[in-house]
Amino acid sequence: MLDYLIENDVARIAALVLLFAAVAIIVVIGANVVSERRGVRSRLATGTTGSRGEAAAAAATGAARLRGEQARGAWIDIVNQLEKRGVNLVSTKDQGLRRKLVAAGYEDPSAPRVFTLIRIISTLGFPLLLVAYAVISGAEIGLATSYFIAVFTAGLGYVIPILVIQAKADRRQEDLLNGFPDALDLMLVCVEAGLGLETAFDRVGQEMYHSHPDLARHFAGVVLELRAGRSREDALRRFADRAGVDEIRAFSTLLIQSQKLGSSVAATLRVYAAEMREKRRMRAEERAHRLPVLLAVPLVGCMLPVMIGVLMVPAVIRALRVVVPALG
Incomplete structure (x- = not known):
């Protein structure tokens, strides 16, 4: 594998790009963790003492909890940097998308833009990962086959984020x-x-x-x-x-x-x-009544063939040993 990477220029470039992306992601995550800890330490250092100060801090903490205040994430920073460079991430169906994201628990105003960015990355990233795998493994894929596989993976990358949002919204409801x-x-x-x-x-x-x-x-x-x-x-x-x-x-x-x-x-x-x-x-009783019906599928599909095999195999073996020679 190492020899192949050294000899093949395309594979070496792809490996370097993946390594750079992994290092960049690790650096961003580490910077966010350090900034959050630094913010917590600064708030603790500047916090007031005494009963009134503690009560006010508790009230502020409770209000922050109820408002769902959270620190700005790395995704929001990336979206803001892209929009500063002229990349428009506002969807034409922003209101419908906004309602779905709110139902899933993403109430931040930047949530539709972050979702659009993630969908673009997944739509373009799945075919690129497939191409990188084909180049590294040395598999020969025809033009038509690669086209259909790229279209299929791009469709998956486009659909999977909205399916995840819908599943989370259903679970939250x-x-x-x-x-x-x-x-x-x-x-x-x-x-x-x-x-x-x-x-x-x-x-x-x-x-x-x-x-x-x-x-x-x-x-x-x-x-x-x-x-x-x-x-x-x-x-x-x-x-x-x-x-x-x-x-x-x-x-x-x-x-x-x-x-x-x-x-x-x-x-x-x-x-x-x-x-x-x-x-x-x-609703609890309805789920309890549905349980036997749902259990019937794995029982019939998994246990019934085994039981039939255990009961019928000895008879089949005896028939092969006794009846078949007699007929012969």
């Missing part, structure tokens, strides 16, 4: 749906204790940050929009649109109608919380 009945119970307790709806959202979001962080961030978004001056109806509708779950959308509509009609919010939450718990129990 399932987590929201599973944690929503518990959030309704906590909100019912807060409302019956005398808290307002905005304070109840804030309190439930803080309490559920560790058990259901995605749902807590959505609740915190409602609180921040209400504090910024947005109307309760608009904030609840935006909350339902961000979550993308039918049950949460129905819950928002229910609260809006309860506010307009002047009915009791506690009674509304009590009825809807009981309904959500019943739906969660029904």
